[in-house]
Amino acid sequence: MSGKESGYLDMELLRFTTAGSVDDGKSTLIGRLLFDSKAIFEDQMEAIEKASLRSGGEDVNLALLTDGLKAEREQGITIDVAYRYFATPKRKFIIADTPGHIQYTRNMVTGASTANAAIILVDARHGVLEQTRRHTYIASLLQIPHIIICVNKMDLVEYKQDVFEQIKSDVEGISSKLSVKDVRYVPISALVGDNVVDRSKNMDWYEGPTLMYLLENLHIGSDINRDDFRMPVQYVIRPQSKDYPDYRGYGGRIMSGSLNVGDTVKVLPSGFTSKVKTIDLFTETLQKAFAPQSVSVQLEDDIDISRGDMLVKETNGHEPVVSQDIDVMLCWFNERKMIPGGKYTLRQTSAEMRCMIKSVDYKMNINTLEHDPDDLEVNMNDIVRVKLRTTKPLFYDSYNVNRNTGSLVLIDETTNETVAAGMIV
Amino acid sequence: MDKYQINHLKELEAESIFVIREVAAQFENPVMLFSGGKDSIVMFHLARKAFWPAKVPFPLMHIDTGHNFPETIQYRDDLMEKTGARCIVKYVQDTIDQGKAVEETGVNASRNKIQTITLLDAIEQEKFDAAMGGGRRDEEKARAKERFFSHRDEFGQWDPKNQRPELWNLFNGKKNMGEHFRVFPISNWTEMDVWQYIYMEEIELPSLYFTHKREVFQRDGVWMAKAPFMQLKEGEKLEMRDVRCRTIGDVTCTGVSLSTANNLQDIIQEVAATRVTERGGRADDKRSESAMEDRKREGYF
Numbered sequence A: 001m002s003g004k005e006s007g008y009l010d011m012e013l014l015r016f017t018t019a020g021s022v023d024d025g026k027s028t029l030i031g032r033l034l035f036d037s038k039a040i041f042e043d044q045m046e047a048i049e050k051a052s053l054r055s056g057g058e059d060v061n062l063a064l065l066t067d068g069l070k071a072e073r074e075q076g077i078t079i080d081v082a083y084r085y086f087a088t089p090k091r092k093f094i095i096a097d098t099p100g101h102i103q104y105t106r107n108m109v110t111g112a113s114t115a116n117a118a119i120i121l122v123d124a125r126h127g128v129l130e131q132t133r134r135h136t137y138i139a140s141l142l143q144i145p146h147i148i149i150c151v152n153k154m155d156l157v158e159y160k161q162d163v164f165e166q167i168k169s170d171v172e173g174i175s176s177k178l179s180v181k182d183v184r185y186v187p188i189s190a191l192v193g194d195n196v197v198d199r200s201k202n203m204d205w206y207e208g209p210t211l212m213y214l215l216e217n218l219h220i221g222s223d224i225n226r227d228d229f230r231m232p233v234q235y236v237i238r239p240q241s242k243d244y245p246d247y248r249g250y251g252g253r254i255m256s257g258s259l260n261v262g263d264t265v266k267v268l269p270s271g272f273t274s275k276v277k278t279i280d281l282f283t284e285t286l287q288k289a290f291a292p293q294s295v296s297v298q299l300e301d302d303i304d305i306s307r308g309d310m311l312v313k314e315t316n317g318h319e320p321v322v323s324q325d326i327d328v329m330l331c332w333f334n335e336r337k338m339i340p341g342g343k344y345t346l347r348q349t350s351a352e353m354r355c356m357i358k359s360v361d362y363k364m365n366i367n368t369l370e371h372d373p374d375d376l377e378v379n380m381n382d383i384v385r386v387k388l389r390t391t392k393p394l395f396y397d398s399y400n401v402n403r404n405t406g407s408l409v410l411i412d413e414t415t416n417e418t419v420a421a422g423m424i425v
Numbered sequence B: 001m002d003k004y005q006i007n008h009l010k011e012l013e014a015e016s017i018f019v020i021r022e023v024a025a026q027f028e029n030p031v032m033l034f035s036g037g038k039d040s041i042v043m044f045h046l047a048r049k050a051f052w053p054a055k056v057p058f059p060l061m062h063i064d065t066g067h068n069f070p071e072t073i074q075y076r077d078d079l080m081e082k083t084g085a086r087c088i089v090k091y092v093q094d095t096i097d098q099g100k101a102v103e104e105t106g107v108n109a110s111r112n113k114i115q116t117i118t119l120l121d122a123i124e125q126e127k128f129d130a131a132m133g134g135g136r137r138d139e140e141k142a143r144a145k146e147r148f149f150s151h152r153d154e155f156g157q158w159d160p161k162n163q164r165p166e167l168w169n170l171f172n173g174k175k176n177m178g179e180h181f182r183v184f185p186i187s188n189w190t191e192m193d194v195w196q197y198i199y200m201e202e203i204e205l206p207s208l209y210f211t212h213k214r215e216v217f218q219r220d221g222v223w224m225a226k227a228p229f230m231q232l233k234e235g236e237k238l239e240m241r242d243v244r245c246r247t248i249g250d251v252t253c254t255g256v257s258l259s260t261a262n263n264l265q266d267i268i269q270e271v272a273a274t275r276v277t278e279r280g281g282r283a284d285d286k287r288s289e290s291a292m293e294d295r296k297r298e299g300y301f
Helices: A026-036 A043-052 A069-076 A102-113 A128-140 A163-175 A211-217 B008-026 B040-051 B071-082 B092-097 B114-123 B193-203 B264-273 B292-300
Strands: A012-019 A080-086 A092-095 A117-123 A144-154 A180-186 A231-234 A235-237 A249-253 A258-260 A263-268 A273-281 A285-287 A288-290 A294-299 A310-312 A321-332 A343-346 A351-365 A370-372 A385-398 A407-411 A418-424 B030-035 B059-062 B087-091 B130-132 B149-152 B180-183 B213-218 B220-226 B239-245 B255-258
Touching: A012 A128, A012 B008, A026 A080, A026 A102, A026 A117, A026 A211, A069 A180, A092 A370, A092 B092, A102 A128, A102 A249, A102 A418, A128 A144, A128 A163, A128 B193, A144 A163, A144 A211, A144 A273, A163 A180, A180 A211, A231 A249, A231 B180, A235 B008, A273 A288, A285 B040, A285 B193, A294 B008, A343 A418, A370 B255, A385 A418, A418 B087, A418 B255, B008 B040, B008 B130, B008 B193, B030 B040, B040 B071, B040 B193, B059 B071, B059 B092, B059 B114, B087 B114, B114 B213, B193 B264, B220 B239
Parallel strands: A012 A092, A012 A117, A117 A144, A144 A180, B030 B059, B030 B130, B059 B087, B130 B180
Antiparallel strands: A080 A092, A231 A310, A235 A249, A249 A294, A258 A288, A263 A273, A263 A310, A273 A285, A273 A294, A321 A385, A321 A418, A343 A351, A343 A407, A351 A370, A351 A385, A407 A418, B149 B180, B213 B220, B213 B239, B220 B255, B239 B255
16 A cells, blocks of 8 residues: 555446356355455354354355355355455455345346346356346346356366357357347356366366456446436535525436536426536535536526436437336336236336336246236236336436436335336336 | 546445435434444445535434443544534433343343344434444345345334345335334445545544554453453453454454554555454354344344
């Protein structure tokens, strides 16, 4: 550490999610990443050594590191999204570790919602299974910018290149039908450590990067929409103090694009325009701000603006769509099935309103990737395309263009539970 | 990084500010828990950033076990005076005096468990509907599955198997009467992030975090500070050593580490090199493998 200018503090943040079926070795892979990047401390290691012995294992079970809750340790499976952290000199990583069983689609969707990258594990012995198709589909539905297919347990198939190539071409067959941009393939053994952090000595035929190299070097600068300025107003800051009698700042996080002092912005839904007077972040006065910063923006004109409104800039003709009728890909999360024609609370950016489910167009068969227009009963973990009608205009961008302004959740008005996640088409 | 990217600390900061503003907007009567430890100091700093130039629009609350390092209390009072914030203090001693809890006895006695009762009482009395805490997911494995917005039933309990899904930037703070939320704005920070951020932002800390001479003794491999209410077991003896705190909690269960680090750079280097998690020095987590999960279910911080 030679000081703040040393660059030591200048690490990027990368969020990724992991998906795999039971026994694909996902927890072992995460354990391996944490272990080889030295994110595991001695006391944690001691605790898992003890636990490994207790559960009858011979070797230290790296998977135990990630199994957080009592019930999971007893059953030996991961049942909820857990977050893990590690860092290398280049990047800080946040892992959303999600379970892979059929009934837990909602967990993968949750973990995927904020991810820059998805690691999808395929067991080299079993090849591409239904689950692989499901995980790839969800990654594409949630528009995760980078997908890394890790063909795991290569040690159990004698590190054969043709096994890897077959799986690669099978996944390509799936991904070609989906909207995924960047797919990479790495043959690994999480247990032994081949191609995870260190290059494998057992697979000379593989010339690509290790998993860690990919994680450290994927270009994530363009993962966020940099073109269209959108800032939902979260909170209006009015000190009304002696020093700041007239300060009126709109507090919010910039969801996409950038903003300069002097720019003309439009306020939705009113449609009024004004110029940016100041951009503040605590005592710093900024000339420009960009996603994903949280700032306070003052405008030149006195306009009535409150939470739920959005400041936007029109760039290249892109403005949010304003409508009360939207088409949404919905993932149902709740044990109580969806009520056709039912009313729910809808939350999108900082806006909240009621909505009605007007119709279900089709259910997605996530194993065959076919649309089923006949079975329209929506149960937990189903993914469906629906038409929603909102009580007041919603301003949004299509999810494919903007993950932050094109996403929504539905809340049950009686139980207050978050029952569905939606991506606006 | 190009000029339209921010470093990991700035991104974590932006996320935390977003969460804190969301709390202020979604709840009627939120409170921010403050212990005088570095995590709550950082969280309060983020709250000041979130609302500047206005004051933080909610009070802070300190659950005082009575077993504090005096430096912590001094620091707390100075900070409140400097920033004009309001801090409500609730005493575990009052809970005991009112007969709502019985003090543990013996050499390992700690008020750690009782403070949950004091906390839940205070939330009920003051009608707080959201309590922000400085918990981080990297601290302990039960915390790894905690949401930013964590729903608590009318008994203040956490149900880890029935948590609301949390996606994108969309936080659901809806609840019924009598229920409340715990919110963890710095969920995604690690110990290293906290230290680097303190360094980057030049945040003032209690002197306990830096090296000083103190009378200490060893218990179960952990160095503990001498304090009036600490009983020594047979065979334990006091020594004067150069120590500093890695975490600041109740004196009865917070270990200190031997260190000569007297500035933030040295501490960051020490954290980078350390092979024991910061909670490794906390007796409260060592009671059983699922100690933290059990306490959290009951309504612990």
